[in-house]
Amino acid sequence: MSADILIALVPALFWGILPVLVAWTGGRPIQQILGTTLGTLIAAVVVVLIVRPQIGPAALLFGALSGACWAFGQFNQYRAYGQIGVSQALPISTGLQLLDTSLVGVLLLGEWPTAGERLLGGLAIAIIIVGIFLTTRHEDATRGGDMKAGMTTLLISSLGYVGYSYFPRVRDLDGWSAFLPQAIGMFAMSVLLSLFARGDRPWSIKTVHNLGAGLVFAIAALAYLVSAQRNGVATGFALSQMNVVIATLGGIFIVGEKKTHREMVLILAGLALVVGGGILIGLNR
Numbered sequence: 070m071s072a073d074i075l076i077a078l079v080p081a082l083f084w085g086i087l088p089v090l091v092a093w094t095g096g097r098p099i100q101q102i103l104g105t106t107l108g109t110l111i112a113a114v115v116v117v118l119i120v121r122p123q124i125g126p127a128a129l130l131f132g133a134l135s136g137a138c139w140a141f142g143q144f145n146q147y148r149a150y151g152q153i154g155v156s157q158a159l160p161i162s163t164g165l166q167l168l169d170t171s172l173v174g175v176l177l178l179g180e181w182p183t184a185g186e187r188l189l190g191g192l193a194i195a196i197i198i199v200g201i202f203l204t205t206r207h208e209d210a211t212r213g214g215d216m217k218a219g220m221t222t223l224l225i226s227s228l229g230y231v232g233y234s235y236f237p238r239v240r241d242l243d244g245w246s247a248f249l250p251q252a253i254g255m256f257a258m259s260v261l262l263s264l265f266a267r268g269d270r271p272w273s274i275k276t277v278h279n280l281g282a283g284l285v286f287a288i289a290a291l292a293y294l295v296s297a298q299r300n301g302v303a304t305g306f307a308l309s310q311m312n313v314v315i316a317t318l319g320g321i322f323i324v325g326e327k328k329t330h331r332e333m334v335l336i337l338a339g340l341a342l343v344v345g346g347g348i349l350i351g352l353n354r
Contacts, residue, residue, distance in 0.1 A: 077296040077308035083289035085315025088155045091147065091282050092324045096275030098147035099259075099266040104276045106140055106255040108283015109290065113252035116291065122245035132247035135236035136254025139290075142229025144262055145222050153219035155320030156328070160204040160339070161220065163313040165227035167197055170234045170306045178238055180301045186353055193307070193349035200342025203335045204317060207328075234306050237294060244294030251290065307350040314340050 091101050117124075124132075149158040171194055174180040181190045237247050263271035289309075296305040317340060320326045321333075328336065 073296070073299045074308065076292055077300050077305050078311065079292035080289040080296065080309035081311035082315065083285050083292070083312075084309060085312035085319065087282055087285050087289065087312075088146075088150065088159060088316045089319030089323050090285060091279060092150055092155050092320065094275070094278050094282065096273070096279060097266070097269040097271075098144055098151065099263050099269050099271045100273055100275040101147045101279050101282070102140060102144040102259045103263060103271055104279025105143065105282045105286055106252070106259040107276075108280035109287045110252040110256045110283070111280070112284050112287035113249045116245075116287075117249045120245050122243065122248075124246050124249060127240045128242050128246040129250045131236045131240050131242060132250025133254035133257070135233050135247070136251035136256075137258040138229045138232030138236065138254075139251070140229070140255040140258035140262070142226040142233060144259070145226035145229065149219050149222045149226065152215050152222060154326045155324055156317045156326045156336075157205060157207075157320075158219060158223060159313050159316040159320070160201040160343075162223050162226060163310045163343070164198050164201040165223060166230045167194055167307055167310055169227050169231045173231055173235050174238075174301060174306070177235070178301075180304070181353065189349060189353045193346040193353065195346075196349065197307075197310075197343050197346035200339040200346065201313070203339030203342065204313075206335045207332055234297065237297060241298070242294075244291060244298055247294055248291050251294075252287075304350055304353065308347055311344060311347045313343055 087105075091105070094101070094104075096104070146158065146162055149162070152158070153161075171190065175187065175190070181187045237244075237251075289312075293305065293309050296309065299305070300308070317336060321328055321336075
């Protein structure tokens with residue numbers, strides 16, 4: 070396995086840990102996103118002081134736009150955790166993000182240029198989507214949460230994630246130079262969202278508790294920025310979404326979301342397809 074692919078799998082590990090950590094820490098979605106983005110901003114400042122990258126106007130603008138989009142998407146994903154649970158929300162979110170972001174990479178950024186690459190990439194995405202569909206099956210509809218609300222929330226969140234991946238690639242930003250602007254954009258969007266959520270007490274001890282999630286995200290985000298530059302958006306993002314394996318199982322075994330035996334069989338089969346599709350995308354370079 071090449072070094073580029075290994076870098077692409079680092080976000081998968083830490084983004085898989087993130088939703089489990091946030092669900093375990095608790096708090097309202099606005100407290101979770103404020104804590105996550107503030108923790109990320111602190112980590113980004115430390116990284117910049119050590120690495121001292123050159124941050125030009127393009128990195129500042131497009132990095133901040135990317136970060137703002139992520140915070141919007143992640144806030145809505147945090148809302149979906151409460152509506153349908155981590156183990157249900159993550160697979161659906163992953164499918165939407167893979168579809169949207171891969172299409173942006175292929176149609177707007179010229180990735181997977183040959184017919185063979187597009188065929189293999191399309192097959193891999195289809196396999197991943199089938200796997201994700203299997204992970205969402207449940208025998209008792211009453212245990213699935215408010216699926217209509219959850220799907221709507223995740224559709225909205227996927228738009229934010231598309232912008233998160235797209236803007237750094239518009240100017241082919243270096244991961245190190247884009248990291249602090251992204252963190253600034255994330256925190257700024259979170260503060261903006263907090264203005265509409267005063268009843269949820271945006272600034273509380275739960276916000277502080279979620280600072281650790283920001284450190285976890287910072288590791289994943291920096292690795293993803295480097296991966297997107299070296300692997301391309303379609304490949305880098307698709308591999309990063311292998312976090313669904315860790316997050317889904319973590320939601321079940323750590324957070325305690327209940328599944329029947331049949332549901333567990335379907336989940337394991339679905340996750341196997343997700344991993345297989347991710348490997349195909351990794352080879353499609």
